Amino acid sequence: MQIAIVDDHPLFLDGLTALLGRIDESFEIEAFSSGAELLASIDTDTHAPDLIISDLSMKPINGLALLSSLRAKGFNRPFILVSGVDETLTAAELRASGAYAFVPKSADLPTLREVIFSALEAGSATRKSKSRLLSGKTGNRSSEYQVAALTPRQIEIMQIIVDGGTNRDVAGRLNISENTVKSHLRQIFQVLGVNKRTSCISKARSLGLI
CATH class of the missing domain: 3.40.50.2300 (Response regulator)
Structure with missing residues (x-):
C-alpha cells in the first residue's frame, strides 16, 4: 500500500x-x-x-x-x-x-x-x-467511498458505553489499556463535537453510528 x-x-x-x-x-x-x-x-x-x-x-x-x-x-x-x-x-x-x-x-x-x-x-x-x-455488474451505491465518522473499534467502544460500561469495562472486554480507551473517547468526542458521554451517545444515535 x-x-x-x-x-x-x-x-x-x-x-x-x-x-x-x-x-x-x-x-x-x-x-x-x-x-x-x-x-x-x-x-x-x-x-x-x-x-x-x-x-x-x-x-x-x-x-x-x-x-x-x-x-x-x-x-x-x-x-x-x-x-x-x-x-x-x-x-x-x-x-x-x-x-x-x-x-x-x-x-x-x-x-x-x-x-x-x-x-x-x-x-x-x-x-x-x-x-x-x-463492468456492468451490480454493486454498492456508487464509486464514492462513504465517510466513516467513527472507526470500527470506536463503534465497539460506543456500544459498550451505551450498555453502561465504564472505561475499565471497555478495556477488559476489548483487551486494551484504559489509556487507549480514553484516547479513543477523546477522538470520538472531537469528531462528534461533544464533551459529555450522554451527549456523545445521543449524537452517535442520531447519526446512526450505533
Missing part, C-alpha cells in the same frame, strides 16, 4: 513516517513538506497513493484546500486529516470536507493504526465497487 504524508513541520513528518513503518513494514511511504509538492506529484491516471494523511493547518495550502484540489483532479481515495489537540472537526464538517477521518496529533499508536487500516479497507472496497459498476 502506498501512503502519502503531508506536513510542513519536519519533525512531525519524520515522526509520522517512522510510526507508519512500525504499523506495517510493507507500507510504501512518500513524505511531502507542502500540499503544492504533493499536488505536483500526483497524476490520477498513472500515479496516486492509496491513502493520504495530511496536516490540517499548513501554509500556503491547508489540509482542507489540499483535499478540495485533489478531488478536483479526480482523486477519490481516502484522505485523513490530522492536527493539534486544540483543533477539531465536527462530524458535519468532516462529511462536508470529504475527508475519511480526523485524528488529533495527541492520538496514540493503536488509534492511528485503527483509523489507517479502516481507511485502506474502505478505499479498497470503493475500487472493487467501481470495477463492478464499470
